[in-house]
Amino acid sequence: MHPVNPPARLLMGPGPITADPRVLRALSTPLVGQYDPWMTSAMNDTQELYRGVFGTANEATVLVDGTSRAGIEAVLVSLLAPGDRVLVPVFGRFGHLLAEIAGRAGAEVHTIETAWGQVFTPTAIEDAIVRVRPKVLAIVQGDTSTTMNQPLDELGAICERHGVLFYTDATATVGGNPLEVDAWGIDAVSAGLQKCLGGPSGSAPVTVSPRATAVLDERRSVEAGIREPGDDVADEPIRSNYLDLAMILDYWGPRRLNHHTEAASMLYAANECARILLDEGVEQAIARHELAGRAMLQGVQALGLGVFGDVAHKMHNVVAVEIPSDVVGDQVRASMLDDHGIEIGTSFGPLHGKVWRIGTMGYNARKDTVVTTLAALEHALRRAGHAVPHGGGVDAALDLYRDSTVSGAPVGVPA
Known part of the structure; x- marks a missing residue:
């Protein structure tokens, strides 16, 4: 016990x-x-x-x-x-x-x-x-x-x-x-x-x-x-x-x-x-989620990873990342958890084993969590033998945040 x-x-x-x-x-x-x-x-x-x-x-x-x-x-x-x-x-x-x-x-x-x-x-x-x-x-x-x-x-x-x-x-x-x-x-x-x-x-x-x-x-x-x-x-x-x-x-x-x-x-x-x-403001919170989701989307794309589904109708707060054919999805997820303490998801039914689902929502819809997750994903992919651009995901996300006028953090949390 x-x-x-x-x-x-x-x-x-x-x-x-x-x-x-x-x-x-x-x-x-x-x-x-x-x-x-x-x-x-x-x-x-x-x-x-x-x-x-x-x-x-x-x-x-x-x-x-x-x-x-x-x-x-x-x-x-x-x-x-x-x-x-x-x-x-x-x-x-x-x-x-x-x-x-x-x-x-x-x-x-x-x-x-x-x-x-x-x-x-x-x-x-x-x-x-x-x-x-x-x-x-x-x-x-x-x-x-x-x-x-x-x-x-x-x-x-x-x-x-x-x-x-x-x-x-x-x-x-x-x-x-x-x-x-x-x-x-x-x-x-x-x-x-x-x-x-x-x-x-x-x-x-x-x-x-x-x-x-x-x-x-x-x-x-x-x-x-x-x-x-x-x-x-x-x-x-x-x-x-x-x-x-x-x-x-x-x-x-x-x-x-x-x-x-x-x-x-x-x-x-x-x-x-x-x-x-409501302290943050509903519109501001939605804008923060949109920014964090877009940063994660551009970050995984900058790593050379595909994205599942009609991106025009994607939720702000979750992205489905296509798992490269040369890695085992669950092993990369395990590496993210064991080596970095970061949990990402798999999916159900016809998408099981084909995509990872990465969320940027609530308290975690902020710049530091996006960047940390992208850095860990890059590392886990490289350890699994999949070639990725060095720092590509992190740079893409930081560039987006730098050019944005929306706050990247919830009320009371530094951007």
């Missing part, structure tokens, strides 16, 4: 990432009871902070206690009754996850797919909506398995035109890529702390529009015995207790109806993640 004393690591994979020290300090602060007036105030403050993070006025903005997958499941199991149709456009591993969760909720799942490394056009999604006539469109904004960022800004109007609820999983994008919930007409969003928000996994911020809340209210009235389930499958009660979003909203709402014991430490962490982002 060993004490909890993790090794020093620089987490530069697709997430989780190195948590901001301010968030770690928040995690260590004293616990307070869930109905203490101070805790009630902290919950209210956290809701308001995440309205700013999401770009929404939604009253129904809360935390789901659990990892980002708990937030996904809470939204889908609560909005979708058995037999409801859901359309899931799949462009990577996490689209398949949305389809699986919706299927477990009893929904009639319809998918459309595009090649990994590509995204969907609004026309393709609208054509599928017309054909399927779903209750919910469920789509990932940024899929870290492919590093692609699906444009969402036109989808809200399409969904409204056809009477469809619009849900997106923004776990990998919020805080580092544009996301405007109200302006884009998104009805439900779930996220996580462990990527661009710079925190640990374990809390899932969720926001729900009045239109989606009305659906939850209909199902809540069945659970409360206000009316009996009818022939409409939408009248069936939600098939989860812990992830019943209607009950979670009651817990966070003015009545504070008992549902679960709030994970106080994770609430503190989530509060601080949002506060850090």
